[in-house]
């Protein structure tokens with residue numbers, strides 16, 4: 374097997390043909406500053422020690438590795454293990470990345486941070502560390518998303534952030550990210566742009582992966598300690614792909630299979646899904662080449678999923694490479710399958726998962742049934758589901774679910 378750890382991106386920020394830095398001159402200089410600061414920081418033991426200390430004391434790491442005994446027995450096959458990112462401060466893996474970028478912004482002497490957000494989860498995470506570090510914080514959010522995600526808008530405001538409505542395009546996440554990039558090109562002198570997933574121009578896909586790999590590093594050591602061997606299969610959901618890259622990366626050179634669960638919405642054979650790898654094609658978005666949901670003319674399609682955190686019309690460029698290399702298998706999980714998995718985890722384990730994470734669970738359950746009890750499947754439980762209760766309840770009523 375070809376070694377992958379430490380091979381990508383190359384010096385120009387490419388993951389094979391994907392990634393790169395397709396931006397204008399002013400953004401280019403801001404990105405070069407971030408790249409230089411990041412490369413110096415990651416080789417500075419004092420910086421990495423402060424990152425680990427803040428993950429421990431503020432974010433609540435390490436998170437547990439938990440065997441889902443009753444759910445495994447119900448599935449009737451392989452044993453399911455959960456990496457409990459839902460136990461972190463703010464309830465999802467996003468905190469790992471914003472702690473890292475917040476420390477980097479402070480190291481660079483920036484006083485203000487900006488972020489894009491769709492469902493509001495990354496906006497809340499960024500507002501959280503902005504309060505902690507004393508940064509001024511602006512979060513760009515589509516006007517349509519502001520309407521749909523009122524509780525998260527309220528959270529960001531309570532944390533002291535200003536939510537900036539974006540009305541271009543479809544007034545959703547891709548437009549918010551375009552607007553954040555545009556704003557940053559005029560404000561990078563004193564402002565740091567905190568990107569929420571492994572997408573966007575170099576160095577973000579690499580940097581966010583390196584902040585999130587703590588998930589896989591911990592899980593690998595915990596699994597070896599508990600089982601004396603590695604898991605047979607890893608499963609994570611893929612929106613932009615940060616929790617999946619975080620789990621997968623430290624295992625890339627191990628003989629473990631991997632599945633990335635994309636949101637298939639109403640089905641991959643309908644226009645209502647968010648599966649950029651299973652149902653998209655390569656193109657350029659937000660400064661990088663990757664797989665996108667687009668028409669033959671390159672018009673970006675709006676993504677659709679029951680889970681707001683997965684409906685991004687692109688995917689991180691490293692996933693595009695892993696897809697082409699067939700190192701990771703990407704599969705669609707429909708809304709119906711995700712809600713069924715959501716209910717099973719509630720009923721069999723007493724854990725209410727995020728709808729995003731329920732996509733990973735559904736893909737893992739499908740596999741568990743096909744495999745013998747001697748096999749182990751490690752699922753990244755990327756977040757908790759309290760935020761989804763109203764939405765799931767309404768969905769179940771409308772669809773006559775039990």
Ligand SMILES: *Cc1c(COP(=O)(O)O)cnc(C)c1O
Nearest residue numbers: 570612613614615616729755756
């Ligand atoms: C935002 C979010 C995701 C999707 O983002 P990735 O970058 O693909 O990880 C998944 N799970 C939860 C709980 C989220 O909040």
